[in-house]
């Protein structure tokens with residue numbers, strides 16, 4: 184494993200920003216750190232970059248003790264949400280910066296630097312724009328320059344902290360696709376911080392979900408969906424319905440519905456977790472009161488009340504739920520659900 188983070192803790196005063204965090208990334212892996220604001224994602228990234236020192240724990244990369252190395256020795260490429268490019272330098276000079284400031288003995292010749300800049304401009308699809316100044320670029324183009332600058336030093340690892348956070352949704356989606364492409368081309372081990380679950384699940388090979396400085400689960404997007412470790416993970420990955428229920432003698436009871444409990448279900452009081460999009464009208468199921476049915480072109484948005492929770496779901500016109508009428512009480516069966524002890 185090139186990256187091995189073991190038992191990292193970091194407090195600011197009495198506040199524990201990271202509490203016993205361990206994770207590993209394989210060579211060339213794209214790992215996302217996903218969690219709500221304040222969960223410790225940036226703190227962990229700053230520790231990897233050498234901008235922050237942990238109180239306890241170790242970080243190894245390629246079997247070297249990272250914590251004993253300076254940021255420069257670690258040879259990391261960094262991109263932040265607001266990575267201010269040097270405003271008075273052209274795009275080409277911004278990209279070349281990391282190479283030009285190297286000590287003379289490892290500094291490439293000007294011709295080699297110029298060639299490397301051209302290659303990077305092509306890679307980030309900004310060919311011909313090397314002579315522009317940052318103010319003459321769009322926000323998305325500036326972040327691509329920031330990435331080219333980070334890649335110029337041939338980093339051993341890329342650390343990205345909400346690099347697309349300040350951009351609008353469409354540009355974000357385009358850059359996401361583009362970043363994944365760049366990663367496939369370069370194969371650099373990458374750690375990407377975001378609070379946007381769609382971004383994390385789209386981009387990463389594996390996602391670490393953080394809450395209150397603790398890793399809740401580290402898994403592939405598929406496994407996070409299929410086997411969430413706890414209700415927080417389930418809730419964080421998308422619209423969720425969480426209802427209290429009871430499992431007794433192999434039977435599950437929840438909101439007026441009784442069914443066979445799946446093998447291995449916890450006994451006693453449980454939290455029943457499913458997704459509104461996984462519910463279909465059925466003879467047997469959760470009791471649901473239809474609140475509103477709003478047609479929107481080829482889709483219909485249905486809002487229901489199940490127990491004490493209101494959920495909504497978007498369906499095609501031919502979906503059985505699209506025929507529901509406001510005010511009626513129907514039964515909805517979940518295609519899949521998870522049970523956690525309460």
Ligand SMILES: Nc1ncnc2c1ncn2[C@@H]1O[C@H](COP(=O)(O)OP(=O)(O)OP(=O)(O)O)[C@@H](O)[C@H]1O
Nearest residue numbers: 195199200218219220221222223224225226227378
């Ligand atoms: N230098 C600092 N001094 C004091 N507290 C800090 C410092 N840096 C971070 N914290 C606190 O540590 C906690 C974790 O912060 P961190 O920035 O790592 O969270 P995050 O998950 O990246 O959040 P966001 O998505 O909002 O950036 C927060 O409560 C923050 O206020």
